[in-house]
Amino acid sequence: MKQAEDIVKLGCGVYDEGTVFSVEVTHHARVKELQKAIFKKKRYALRYTFSASDLTLRLAWKEGEGWLQCDEDLDKILAGQVDSAFEKMMLLCPLVKNESGDGYLESAFDPGDCEVHVLVEARNPNEFVVKVHENMGDQRELEYYQQQGKLIRKNCDEYCTEILRKVDEMYASSDFPLPFICIEGSSGMGKTQLAFALEGRRPWFYWIATPITTGSQPIYENFSSISTAFSTCADKDDLMGHKEELVLVSLSELYLHTELWTYGFIRALLEYCSSKEQQHPHMIHFAKSVKLNMKKCTCYDVSEVIEEMKKQKKELPFFILDEMITDDNSVSGGKIRAAFQRNVFRALGLVVLIMGTDSEIAQLMEPPSQHSSGAVHNWMSVVPRFPPYQIMLRTDIERHAWEMIVKQFPVVETIARGSRGRFARWFLDEVVTYVTNNRGTIELYDLLDEVFGRVCFKAQQTKHYMSKVEGRYAQLVAISFTNSMSWPSEDELCEPPPPKGKRTTELLIIWTCTSQTWWISGSPM
Structure with missing residues (x-):
């Protein structure tokens, strides 16, 4: 008792x-x-x-x-x-x-x-659970990019097919470590919308490689959960505690024998992707809450999951990391972090597409071999071009306004289709707004003055580097990328480019016509 x-x-x-x-x-x-x-x-x-x-x-x-x-x-x-x-x-x-x-x-x-x-x-201590549930507060922006992806696949399939064919080639190859795919271009070129268009025969993951802040693009908020989970794992792996050469070399001890949280994250995504519900070709977006059980592990542990998927004839996904940068002032670890984020996939034999405006992301090469000779190996594939912007109008009022002004001034549609990504979208939105608000006679020069003034204003407001004169010049080149790349040869050139003006602190956006080709160019006033 x-x-x-x-x-x-x-x-x-x-x-x-x-x-x-x-x-x-x-x-x-x-x-x-x-x-x-x-x-x-x-x-x-x-x-x-x-x-x-x-x-x-x-x-x-x-x-x-x-x-x-x-x-x-x-x-x-x-x-x-x-x-x-x-x-x-x-x-x-x-x-x-x-x-x-x-x-x-x-x-x-x-x-x-x-x-x-x-x-x-x-x-x-070697495991933790992450609940991935994306913020659906900006559903309209997500739907916009999803629709852009569908239009690109429908109207510009050759752009998507080229990338998807390369993904399949890499998975079929015996290269190790696996090459990566680099999609690098100036801001506003349409990199992100391209990420939504890559529907082939595999599922794919997309997230942002750098921290998402209040100043980030609205579309990124729809991927904040998975992006934060990836960054958390990279932080827990203590990147700055490793020697730079170990991080740059994808066959180093760091990747082959070290237990990493990032490997656990990738393993959890592969296990989730291997389910029957997720095996159809689509961008995996965590609209509903999903628990990812992450365990610190080695590349061999992840390889077991990969081999099991192959054995069951399941499609391996590919991964897209957007906004990758190497600048230490912009993100902690800069160069080391970017190299690590890329190499963890290469060491596992998984295809990764890295996107960004920073050209250095393609140049994070491992130190040259000290041996007298060696075999040639594939390093990366570069995406050389981007699909044109797909005109998308949401309402009958917008469609009516656009069709009316295009019928009156066909060059307006030429401008929209010849520009890229974000700037074409801004241009189209401002044209529709201007036409809707002006019921009287519309002159082309008034329309273009107003619309390009608004586009320029938005660019300077939303793009951080536009606070510098060099940044504004660079952006104008990016906007006119299509036409500058298709500039006629000297024999075909009908007239010289416009004369250079005097430099001032202000920047004037003008339109130039050469051989019936219109493009945006920048000229100091």
Whole structure:
């Protein structure tokens, strides 16, 4: 009878698992003994590599509310984030209060049948769970890019086919480490919209390689969750703690023998992608909440998942990393971080497409071999061109305004189709707005003056480098990229380019016509 009185029975609930169970400890036990009893009861030693000391215990009591009850609210608590309002229990503290008042339970503690007294965080230091659920607040922007992708596939299939064929060639090759695909171009050229158009026969993942801030493009907010998870893993891998040459060389010990959180992230994505529901060709977007169980592992652990997918004749996905930069002033780690983000995929034999405006992303080469001779290996494939902007009008009012002005001034459509990505979109939006708001006679020069003034204003507002004169010149070149690349030869040239004006701090956007070809160019006033 005395032995029974010396036993304390406690109800326990485990975060993430959602399981509820009871455990018994002696009346004079410390929290540390309770920790060990829970570890033994749950048989964690048979399933995980962490020890009892890695368990975190919290008292499931709130002042004014009492103990947690086994009901629907408990299920929500165990499935959600850890509530810091529940007191963390100190390991060396007595479980039942002693004569000094130290402890958590009253000496006359009498547990109820449906009560939970202890909340358990079973956190493996080499594992963690990430809930990926994208912010759908900017659904309109996401739908816009998805529609652009469909139009590009329909009207400019050759651009997509060229990239998708290269992806398949890489997966069929025996190259190791695998080459990567580089999509580098000036801002506004249409890199991101191209990422939405690559529907072939494989699923693919897309995220942003650099931190997403309030000044980022609105479309990036729809991929903030997966982007943050990837960055978190890279941070946990302590990139700056490794020598630069180890990070640059994709066959170094870092990639071949080191346990990395980033490998665990990629492994979790592959396991998710291998399900029947995700095997059709589409950009995988986490519109619904998904738990990714990430375990720190080596490339060989990830290779096992890859080989199992091949064995089951499942399609390996490819990965697109947008906004990759090497500038240390823009993102911590700069060059080292960019090289690591690229090489983890190459070392696994997975195809990765890296996108960015920074030309250095293609030049993060490993140090040259010191041997007298060696074999030639493929380094990367470069995407040399971007598909033209696809005109997309959302409402009947917009369509009517656009059709009317194009019929009156066909050159307006020529300009829109000859410009690139973001600038074509701005141009089209401003043309429709101008036509809708002006019911009288419209002159072409008035229309272009107003529209290009608005496009220039938007560019200077949204593009950070446009605060510099050099940046504004560079952007004008980017806008007219299509026509500058198709400039007629000297024999075909009908007239010389416009004369150079005097330099001032202001920049004038003008339109030039040569051989019936229109393009945007910049000329100082």
